[in-house]
Amino acid sequence: MGASTAVISADALDLTFQTADGPVHALSNVSLDIQSGEFVSFIGPSGCGKTTFLRCVAGLEHPTGGALSVNGMTPDEARRNRAYGYVFQAAGLYPWRTIGGNIRLPLEIMGYSKSDQEDRVKNVLELVDLKGFEKKYPWQLSGGMQQRASIARALAFDADILLMDEPFGALDEIVRDHLNEQLLALWSRTEKTIGFVTHSIPEAVYLSTKIVVMSPRPGRIHEVIESPLPKERPLDIRDTPEFIEVAHQVRDGLRAGHIDE
Amino acid sequence: MRSVLPVLTVVVAIFGFWYLAVLPMNAHQAVLDAERAGVGVIPAEASARRDLSGFTLLARNFDVVTAGVWTQERPILPAPHQVAVELWDTTVEKKITSKRSLVFHGWITLSATLLGFAIGTGLGILLAVGIVHNRAMDLSVMPWAIASQTIPILAIAPMxxxxxxxxxxxxxxxxxxxxxxxxxxxxxxxxxxxxRSPDAMQLDLLRTYNASKSETFWKLRLPASMPYLFASLKIGIAASLIGAIVGELPTGAVRGLGARMLTGSYYGQTIQIWSALLAAAIVAATLVGIIALIQRMTLKRMGLA
Structure with a gap:
């Protein structure tokens, strides 16, 4: 894996937050390459720096050491070039805008024409299976539907990279399974590169081509697991021995990461 | 409709209390009037009555007081019907160009209220925008704004x-x-x-779009502030009316609701004072009601209500 083909490339990344209680070492020596079209999950206990790493990639936090490039640019340049869509833990839809209006928000800011906006809103609503909800307000939708709308918002301007920070963390198991399945379908249709932060081992194994197991204090990468699972993944793949084997590996990695503390 | 009964109950209670209060408040005058008309009162000497409370006089001269407190020309506390008659006479019965029309005086005060409200709201919004976007203003303006409100308006209005x-x-x-x-x-x-109500996540979202400060303002901060703005406007419009009335007091103004209260107090015309007070209350309630209506319509259109 040459760094030249990597969409996201981190080399010896370090980040220390200065807080009132003294410095917090959020990321330590994090090196990772993510290739185009990969689905990479970050898993680990709280405080392991998985969200912080994603925010560094997005240019929302700035590393205090090491090098990080996104699409061959600095994260800030990539942000200014609108290289990625970001999905937060909460849907964060504007209550005064309809679903369509919320998806139009980035398009308005980025200066797309009115007719282009309409087309894109229609397309992404279909992509996340929310056709016909364009004129509804967020409060008229369930939590799962709101999160799908926020994914549609991140997809609307067709960035190649999709960064997702525990997007389904607040949803119940059944809705989460359904959205995971849809997300995989969406990923295979759009061939985007996805960075996905999660707490859930089954979710990480089911979705990812690569699973980054992290450990806390200081936040660092404990292990990177390449998934042997095929790209085509029906929900019942979770009962196959291969799936269970990968899940084991992740669990062992998480446990070992805790023990080295 | 279910709220009619509680509201009516409160109104009846207020008027009941008001009518009852009229008895002891105006008892001295009623007894004096009766004495001058040759009716026997207890105690008979004015000097002996001076130190008695209204309640005592009421108890000792019940028939005289209950008959005499409702129609006095300059009662200490006018009865509700006296104020109502005065209100009717000075609004419906007078041409609005007349110097005795409360509509005329009301309009004088209302126009100052509305202009002041417009200036105050505009200034308030501009200052808030500055405070939110500029750290120097954040640190410097707020203490002055708070200090300005600690000075009694009655002291600064004449200045x-x-x-x-x-x-x-x-x-x-x-x-x-x-x-x-x-x-x-x-x-x-x-x-x-x-x-400042949008949370960190919503601001981060706009950063991922590389939105400018002005886009963040127009698309996020301003719409998010609407419910707060309307709550403030309701307080602001009532304060504006108070300001306009207070502004009429120290100048010896001859026009406006404040002027009516002032001349009323010069000449002991309590009925006139009360009717001006009531008119001011009606104007204030109407203004707040109009803002509430605009609020409902705006928030409904924004999908927030």
């Missing part, structure tokens, strides 16, 4: 009138400025809170 008079401004504008002085403050406080 404003005098200073503005010396530069040739009279009538409407000085009163409007006193109104603005009172009404900008709730708008600043509410708008600062409202413009």
């Amino acid at each position: 404003i009138i005098v200073v503005l008079n010396s530069v040739g401004l009279q009538g409407l504008v000085p009163k409007a400025i006193i109104s603005a002085y009172l009404s900008f403050f709730p708008v600043v406080v509410g708008m600062v809170k409202g413009l």
Whole structure:
């Protein structure tokens, strides 16, 4: 894996937050390459720096050491070039805008024409299976539907990279399974590169081509697991021995990461 | 409709209390009137009555007092029906150009209120925008805004009138400025809170779009502040009316609701004072009601209500 083909490339990344209680070492020596079209999950206990790493990639936090490039640019340049869509833990839809209006928000800011906006809103609503909800307000939708709308918002301007920070963390198991399945379908249709932060081992194994197991204090990468699972993944793949084997590996990695503390 | 009964109950209770209060309040005058008309009262000497409470006089001269307190020309506390008659006479029965029309005086005060409210709201919003976007303003403006409100308006209103008079401004504008002085403050406080109401995640989202400060303002901060703005406007408009009335008091103004209260107090015309007070209350309630209506319509259109 040459760094030249990597969409996201981190080399010896370090980040220390200065807080009132003294410095917090959020990321330590994090090196990772993510290739185009990969689905990479970050898993680990709280405080392991998985969200912080994603925010560094997005240019929302700035590393205090090491090098990080996104699409061959600095994260800030990539942000200014609108290289990625970001999905937060909460849907964060504007209550005064309809679903369509919320998806139009980035398009308005980025200066797309009115007719282009309409087309894109229609397309992404279909992509996340929310056709016909364009004129509804967020409060008229369930939590799962709101999160799908926020994914549609991140997809609307067709960035190649999709960064997702525990997007389904607040949803119940059944809705989460359904959205995971849809997300995989969406990923295979759009061939985007996805960075996905999660707490859930089954979710990480089911979705990812690569699973980054992290450990806390200081936040660092404990292990990177390449998934042997095929790209085509029906929900019942979770009962196959291969799936269970990968899940084991992740669990062992998480446990070992805790023990080295 | 279910709220009619509780509301009516409260209204009846207030009027009941008001009518009852009229008895002891005006008892001295009623007894005096009766004495002058040759009716026997207890005690018979005015000097002996002076130190008695209204309640004692009422108890000792029950028939005289209950008969005599309702129609006095200058009662200490006019009865509700006296105020109602005065209100009717000075609104419906008078031409609105008449100096005795409350509609005429009401309009004088209302126009200053509305101009002051517009200035105060505009200034309040501008200051809030500055405070939210500029750290120096954040640190410097708020303490002054708070200090400005700790000065009694009655103390500063004459100063404003005098200073503005010396530069040739009279009538409407000085009163409007006193109104603005009172009404900008709730708008600043509410708008600062409202413009800061979007959480870190919503601001981060706009950063991922590389949105400019002005886009963040128009698309996120301003719409998010609307519920706060309307709450402030309701306080602001009532404060504006108070400002306009207070602005009429120290100048010896001859026009406006404040002037009516002032002349009423010069000549002991309590009925006139009360009717001006009531008119001011009606105007204030109407203004707040109009803002509430605009609020409902705006928030409904925004999908927030």
